[in-house]
Amino acid sequence: MPVHTPAPYPAARLRRLRRTGALRDLVAENAVTAADLIWPVFIREGEGVEEPIASMPGVNRLSLDVMLKKAAAAHADGVGAICLFPYTAPELRTEDCAEAWNPENLTNRAIRLLKAELPEMAVMTDIALDPYNINGHDGFVVDGQILNDETVEALVKMALAQCEAGADILGPSDMMDGRIGAIRAATEAAGFQQVAILSYAAKFASAFYGPFRDAVGASGRLVGDKKTYQVNPANRLEALRCVARDLDEGADMVMVKPGMPYLDICRSVKDEFGVPTFAYQVSGEYAMLAGAMERGWLGEAVMLESLLAFKRAGCDGVLTYFAPAAAKALKV
Numbered sequence: 001m002p003v004h005t006p007a008p009y010p011a012a013r014l015r016r017l018r019r020t021g022a023l024r025d026l027v028a029e030n031a032v033t034a035a036d037l038i039w040p041v042f043i044r045e046g047e048g049v050e051e052p053i054a055s056m057p058g059v060n061r062l063s064l065d066v067m068l069k070k071a072a073a074a075h076a077d078g079v080g081a082i083c084l085f086p087y088t089a090p091e092l093r094t095e096d097c098a099e100a101w102n103p104e105n106l107t108n109r110a111i112r113l114l115k116a117e118l119p120e121m122a123v124m125t126d127i128a129l130d131p132y133n134i135n136g137h138d139g140f141v142v143d144g145q146i147l148n149d150e151t152v153e154a155l156v157k158m159a160l161a162q163c164e165a166g167a168d169i170l171g172p173s174d175m176m177d178g179r180i181g182a183i184r185a186a187t188e189a190a191g192f193q194q195v196a197i198l199s200y201a202a203k204f205a206s207a208f209y210g211p212f213r214d215a216v217g218a219s220g221r222l223v224g225d226k227k228t229y230q231v232n233p234a235n236r237l238e239a240l241r242c243v244a245r246d247l248d249e250g251a252d253m254v255m256v257k258p259g260m261p262y263l264d265i266c267r268s269v270k271d272e273f274g275v276p277t278f279a280y281q282v283s284g285e286y287a288m289l290a291g292a293m294e295r296g297w298l299g300e301a302v303m304l305e306s307l308l309a310f311k312r313a314g315c316d317g318v319l320t321y322f323a324p325a326a327a328k329a330l331k332v
């Protein structure tokens with residue numbers, strides 16, 4: 001869209017429309033609402049547990065009873081969706097990752113609980129093997145190689161177990177080739193036609209995931225890095241190819257991850273494809289902002305400003321650990 005060239009000063013004074021709050025709101029081009037937010041939550045076994053994560057101030061691993069209470073509060077404040085990430089007990093992390101598709105695993109129990117108690121809230125899942133893998137990788141590892149097709153078969157089993165439990169949105173975050181098509185074919189065949197896929201399509205091999213790996217207990221276990229499956233941070237066109245491929249294979253929505261350092265990718269995805277586009281404001285972004293706010297180095301206002309930036313960059317919504325706090329801040 002061409003940007004109109006204003007009349008010369010003083011006919012044009014761009015400050016006229018910035019003079020009062022009412023005028024500024026009247027001409028605001030973008031807005032964040034609580035309904036745009038998906039809240040990623042770390043869950044664990046136990047009862048009444050809220051276990052702090054050192055690298056994510058204000059974020060805790062929650063037992064399912066606490067998770068349900070907090071989800072209900074966030075939903076009452078307008079947050080429409082929750083995304084579940086399990087902290088898996090060490091004895092359930094194995095080479096074959098079988099816990100990932102156990103119908104009674106922590107995530108699947110959490111889905112059932114949420115759908116029974118808070119049916120209006122959308123439940124999103126994570127599909128990748130890392131919380132269950134002995135070596136912290138998203139796929140099976142044999143002789144130091146990440147196996148693609150064998151991993152996809154496992155991801156399909158994981159997806160079907162999550163659908164059985166009642167998931168609304170599947171979130172494949174593993175970056176194996178062909179997983180969207182395989183999951184889509186399997187969910188269609190099994191009668192889960194209504195389940196949506198939000199593909200982690202443009203997922204970069206980022207150092208901003210560090211605190212998340214602490215949160216799910218994968219950081220001490222991860223052998224090597226994820227550069228053979230996640231996208232090189234140098235590559236914009238490759239990220240767009242990933243999005244095109246995932247849409248062709250049946251993704252309903254796509255995600256760019258991380259968020260703030262990749263706003264150019266968000267804008268490109270929206271402009272090129274015009275599909276529902278999400279950004280993940282990842283754990284490292286949260287840690288930077290929350291850590292600085294905790295020390296008084298940055299004011300609380302950076303939270304909503306950082307979320308607004310995603311809307312301006314073309315995103316329809318954001319996965320953010322700030323979701324409950326942001327929803328509260330948006331009410332006042």
Ligand SMILES: NCc1[nH]cc(CCC(=O)O)c1CC(=O)O
Pocket residue numbers: 126127128129130138173174208209210211212213226281282283284
């Ligand atoms: N399947 C792994 C997964 N799913 C979501 C995140 C990161 C989220 C965050 O940093 O907040 C990761 C980490 C990784 O790829 O190592």
